Amino acid sequence: AQSVTQLDSQVPVFEEAPVELRCNYSSSVSVYLFWYVQYPNQGLQLLLKYLSGSTLVKGINGFEAEFNKSQTSFHLRKPSVHISDTAEYFCAVSDRDSSASKIIFGSGTRLSIRP
Amino acid sequence: SQTIHQWPATLVQPVGSPLSLECTVEGTSNPNLYWYRQAAGRGLQLLFYSVGIGQISSEVPQNLSASRPQDRQFILSSKKLLLSDSGFYLCAWSIRGTSGRGGTKNIQYFGAGTRLSVL
Secondary structure, eight states: OOEEEOSOSEEEEETTOOEEEOOEEEOSSOEEEEEEEEOTTSOEEEEEEEOSSOSEEEOGGGOEEEEETTTTEEEEEESSOOGGGOEEEEEEEEETTOTTOOEEEOOOEEEEEEO | OOEEEEEOSEEEEOTTOOEEEEEEEESOSSOEEEEEEEOTTSOEEEEEEEEETTEEEESSOSSOEEEEEETTEEEEEESSOOGGGOEEEEEEEEOOGGGSOTTGGGOOEEOOOEEEEEO
16 A cells, blocks of 8 residues: 655745655555646646656656655655746655556645745 | 546535536546545545446445446436535546556546535
């Protein structure tokens, strides 16, 4: 079984400042890792994914994340945030061998950008 | 390209009334389909998933049921709504089984959601 822990429920940041949203996972099997973003009253949009290969993955809107297997982490970063990045961010994990492709989501981190 | 549609976008229902939320996917065939609920200030809880027509797996015991009458149609239902059924309901799809390579089958794509208020 897998689990995902997002350590911060809310992260306030000033505009143009860097941000890191933390995510740790637990799994006894190999996994794929994802970050999704949810803007108010909308569905979830895939931000980036780690499937294999380079541990540093780049996504949309200037975000990137680094897979660290030894620390079982997949932290999300952006060097300079914008007001439009205000949203909730979900880290997620999926068992590589799951035939139903089920995903386990973290509880989310609400990113608020201050001008 | 593939698209996923959910309706209605918002719904206000009295306690004890029935519920039917519909989700359809276009541009792909044989998808896996999922229903999630997102309670206020909380993460996503997987309610049901389906790997084929008529094949429904329930993740948590509850007042809801799901059906898949057609390949790309997924319906969430209840005979009698409870106050605790309020929340944001999301439908999602993914490529089925081994059709996707290198992990692409594990990527889920979400609809816009239905906000349900039970009063």
